[in-house]
Amino acid sequence: MPTNPFFRLPHTSSAERLPELAQFAFDHAGELCDPAHGCCSYHRGWSMVRLLLKGGALPAGGAFIGAGLAGAARDGRCRVLLSGSADTGLPALILEVLAAAGLDADLVIADRCATPIEQNRRFARHLGRNFELHRAEVQTLHIEPVDAILSHSLLNFVPAAVRPALVTTWARLLRPGGIVLIHQKLVDTPFVQDRSGGLPAFCARLETAAREFGHDVDAVARIVQAGSDFWVSHAPESRLSEADLRVLLEGAGLGIVMIERMPQRAGLSPKDEAGMSPDTPQSLVIARRPLAA
Ligand SMILES: C[S@@+](CC[C@H](N)C(=O)[O-])C[C@H]1O[C@@H](n2cnc3c(N)ncnc32)[C@H](O)[C@@H]1O
Numbered sequence: 001m002p003t004n005p006f007f008r009l010p011h012t013s014s015a016e017r018l019p020e021l022a023q024f025a026f027d028h029a030g031e032l033c034d035p036a037h038g039c040c041s042y043h044r045g046w047s048m049v050r051l052l053l054k055g056g057a058l059p060a061g062g063a064f065i066g067a068g069l070a071g072a073a074r075d076g077r078c079r080v081l082l083s084g085s086a087d088t089g090l091p092a093l094i095l096e097v098l099a100a101a102g103l104d105a106d107l108v109i110a111d112r113c114a115t116p117i118e119q120n121r122r123f124a125r126h127l128g129r130n131f132e133l134h135r136a137e138v139q140t141l142h143i144e145p146v147d148a149i150l151s152h153s154l155l156n157f158v159p160a161a162v163r164p165a166l167v168t169t170w171a172r173l174l175r176p177g178g179i180v181l182i183h184q185k186l187v188d189t190p191f192v193q194d195r196s197g198g199l200p201a202f203c204a205r206l207e208t209a210a211r212e213f214g215h216d217v218d219a220v221a222r223i224v225q226a227g228s229d230f231w232v233s234h235a236p237e238s239r240l241s242e243a244d245l246r247v248l249l250e251g252a253g254l255g256i257v258m259i260e261r262m263p264q265r266a267g268l269s270p271k272d273e274a275g276m277s278p279d280t281p282q283s284l285v286i287a288r289r290p291l292a293a
Contacts, residue, residue: 022047045230066097182285
């Protein structure tokens with residue numbers, strides 16, 4: 001049994017209305033995603049895969065995120081920047097864990113792609129809430145200071161040359177004493193990716209799930225094709241080691257509070273679902289902007 005209190009089983013959010021939002025991304029990623037980013041297969045497929053193969057489970061790390069955000073909140077609220085959001089899963093998770101702690105969320109979401117931004121616009125409208133949405137590269141953001149920043153499986157999808165600017169931006173956007181929470185695989189030794197044979201099984205599972213969900217034959221075929229594209233295209237930019245991360249955080253003037261590796265398990269990330277580095281455990285990281293510079 002894992003002993004870390006941050007380890008919890010995944011769960012879903014009925015407030016998220018994922019079926020509708022997954023269908024929106026599936027239908028519109030083609031026109032919303034910027035071809036230069038190469039993210040269309042990922043954004044078109046991820047919410048649908050999460051819905052059909054993960055039962056709509058929210059991303060991992062709820063207990064860690066809840067405890068971190070609660071610690072950063074002031075006067076009953078936490079202004080939190082979600083630094084990259086593939087869909088509405090992390091926003092739903094943030095709202096849920098803060099509500100469970102009796103706190104309100106001022107949610108700021110930044111993603112360079114219009115597909116998750118538009119999903120979140122619909123999600124906010126449905127909730128009757130106001131999300132501050134920025135379709136922008138995080139490293140170019142200029143916003144009011146935040147209490148906390150969440151980065152969930154982002155850094156390894158950002159080119160190594162861009163990472164210092166990104167992390168320095170986090171430090172600039174945090175209020176003094178504010179924290180960065182990072183939920184991320186840290187890979188210390190290069191590994192050879194063996195994904196042979198995984199794609200047919202993945203497609204077969206997706207086909208069964210799509211049929212059982214009630215999609216007609218044509219829709220099932222399109223979902224399986226999108227899932228296959230998702231599997232083939234989705235790859236991290238390059239690995240990020242713990243040493244790399246320490247250099248990035250310290251270089252930005254952020255104090256490292258915790259770096260902890262989670263117990264080994266199958267995760268909920270798109271990478272795991274696509275059969276990539278499934279054996280590498282997630283790490284949980286907290287860094288703080290000092291009170292006085
Ligand atoms: C791997 S996904 C994040 C996965 C995360 N676990 C989730 O469920 O939201 C990375 C996201 O970051 C976005 N992204 C990548 N580089 C970015 C940047 N420099 N600024 C803003 N968003 C970025 C991508 O568009 C994508 O939506």
